[in-house]
Amino acid sequence: MQASALLGLLAFTAAAAAIPATPRQAHSDASIQNLKTQIKNVVVLVMENRSVDNLLGGQTLKGLENPIQNGPYCNPYNLTNPAEGTVCSASRDYDSITDDPDHAIYGNNFQFYGSFTPDNARIAGGQLTPSQQGFVHEQLRLYSAAANRTELSTQVMNYYTEQQVPVLTTLVQNFVVFNHWHSDIPGPTDPNRAALVSGTSYGHGSNDMAFLKHAFPQRSIFQQLTETGHSWINYYDTAGGTGPDAGFFNWTYNTNNTNKIRPLKNFYSDAAAGSLPEFTYINPSCCGVGTNSMHPSGLISDGERLIKSVYDALRAGPQWNDTLFILSFDETGGFHDHVPPPLALRPDNRTYTTRTPSGERYTFEFNRLGGRIPTLLISPWVGKGYVEQKGRDAQGKIVSYSASSILRTLGYLWDFAPFNARVEGAPSFEHLVRTSARSDTPVVLPIPVPFR
Ligand SMILES: *[C@@H]1O[C@H](CO)[C@@H](O)[C@H](O)[C@H]1NC(C)=O
Ligand SMILES: *[C@@H]1O[C@H](CO)[C@@H](O)[C@H](O)[C@H]1NC(C)=O
Numbered sequence: 001m002q003a004s005a006l007l008g009l010l011a012f013t014a015a016a017a018a019i020p021a022t023p024r025q026a027h028s029d030a031s032i033q034n035l036k037t038q039i040k041n042v043v044v045l046v047m048e049n050r051s052v053d054n055l056l057g058g059q060t061l062k063g064l065e066n067p068i069q070n071g072p073y074c075n076p077y078n079l080t081n082p083a084e085g086t087v088c089s090a091s092r093d094y095d096s097i098t099d100d101p102d103h104a105i106y107g108n109n110f111q112f113y114g115s116f117t118p119d120n121a122r123i124a125g126g127q128l129t130p131s132q133q134g135f136v137h138e139q140l141r142l143y144s145a146a147a148n149r150t151e152l153s154t155q156v157m158n159y160y161t162e163q164q165v166p167v168l169t170t171l172v173q174n175f176v177v178f179n180h181w182h183s184d185i186p187g188p189t190d191p192n193r194a195a196l197v198s199g200t201s202y203g204h205g206s207n208d209m210a211f212l213k214h215a216f217p218q219r220s221i222f223q224q225l226t227e228t229g230h231s232w233i234n235y236y237d238t239a240g241g242t243g244p245d246a247g248f249f250n251w252t253y254n255t256n257n258t259n260k261i262r263p264l265k266n267f268y269s270d271a272a273a274g275s276l277p278e279f280t281y282i283n284p285s286c287c288g289v290g291t292n293s294m295h296p297s298g299l300i301s302d303g304e305r306l307i308k309s310v311y312d313a314l315r316a317g318p319q320w321n322d323t324l325f326i327l328s329f330d331e332t333g334g335f336h337d338h339v340p341p342p343l344a345l346r347p348d349n350r351t352y353t354t355r356t357p358s359g360e361r362y363t364f365e366f367n368r369l370g371g372r373i374p375t376l377l378i379s380p381w382v383g384k385g386y387v388e389q390k391g392r393d394a395q396g397k398i399v400s401y402s403a404s405s406i407l408r409t410l411g412y413l414w415d416f417a418p419f420n421a422r423v424e425g426a427p428s429f430e431h432l433v434r435t436s437a438r439s440d441t442p443v444v445l446p447i448p449v450p451f452r
């Protein structure tokens, strides 16, 4: 090819680069090599208890399936008495929700299947699929049917407008957002947080004492990285309330690695100095007024303030051009989402048995995902305003993303095999990292303001 023709081609390629093209295949040598070339630092911030339809329900970016574009979605007030009528998703939710929705495993069962004890055999066989009709009924049961029904149903069905969540809106419009990303477990925070960093909750289905007692023996990303010479720090908000998730594991304590668990204020100075480790994991505070995880009754605007602080610090720091920032949530927190969670491979043979409010026992086999949660990839190396749909597992089958997709992808970056079958079966997302960096990423995010 002549030099002039080559220059012409280069000019053409530069012009075409504005299209958020993702030509590579997940799990391919080319996309894995590109990930390793471009990304040196990964930052993971896991917020609390919000579904896609709730938090991103008002986003108008095409490709995101949500109530403002595809709804409204409705739930009956009472599943067994249709005469009580229905209530539908509507725009604007509260900055603070005082009645935390149910997100125990049985609560999620009711929200998805309309029963605390859905038939596991029929679920596994595909004959019983979630209807997503029980969110309002369960909220009314939990907080007394005598309370203000409008207020309770609004809390679980309504969604935030783009103006209410300016930080998230800017991130959605400037980076990659997933349309089909689910929590690993249809249950509460600690089991989901453990699964995110180790691929399993080791049979735990509630926020029990074992999490505080460092009782988890399975391999975590923290152990994996240390043993292969990679650096990590688990920064945590010292106001407390979530994690620190590296502290769940016996290994962290037995091997004297607790010095890698540090206060969040160190994150800001490390980011400014360019001394963030290869893997940064951030625990927000939770769960009451004044905390910043977005968990009820913490304010949504306080959560946005934390996300902005983390982004602004990374964007201003010297490591930005090597960084992939993954913003996700632990679970849906009992907020409505219209997409039925799919089945997934069991990570291990452990089960969790609980007693439901109706007095029955229910055994969960960890063979299905929780609801959709907001997840974004934020980096100069990802497309602008790109909505990722479902992904592919290593066999090329199209499946929904889950929290295990993080471990699946980081295994490619830092050369480790999937910790278990659940992680192995998860789609990876390294193909969303592009071959050239953008220079148009926002310098700072908008300042969120409290609302009603
Ligand atoms: C739903 O309706 C049934 C039948 O009328 C009633 O027994 C039950 O108490 C109602 N549940 C709630 C949460 O209002
Ligand atoms: C119920 O709550 C709604 C929304 O907050 C409010 O507009 C309405 O006045 C309340 N109704 C009663 C009877 O308190």
Ligand SMILES: *[C@@H]1O[C@H](CO)[C@@H](O)[C@H](O)[C@H]1NC(C)=O
Pocket: 213, 214, 215, 216, 217, 250, 253, 254
């Ligand atoms: C490790 O876990 C066991 C239970 O699995 C617990 O009894 C023990 O205290 C833990 N050890 C440390 C050092 O945290």
Ligand SMILES: *[C@@H]1O[C@H](CO)[C@@H](O)[C@H](O)[C@H]1NC(C)=O
Pocket: 255, 256, 259
């Ligand atoms: C643990 O780490 C501290 C500080 O890094 C060090 O002084 C101490 O000797 C270590 N202990 C063990 C048992 O490795």
Ligand SMILES: *[C@@H]1O[C@H](CO)[C@@H](O)[C@H](O)[C@H]1NC(C)=O
Pocket: 317, 318, 319, 320, 321, 437, 438, 439
């Ligand atoms: C990152 O890359 C951009 C575009 O290539 C460049 O303008 C900027 O100076 C780089 N920033 C740092 C901190 O290296």
Ligand SMILES: *[C@@H]1O[C@H](CO)[C@@H](O)[C@H](O)[C@H]1NC(C)=O
Pocket: 347, 348, 349
């Ligand atoms: C789970 O149990 C099955 C049947 O007993 C066994 O074949 C399999 O190896 C077990 N899986 C794990 C991860 O232990």
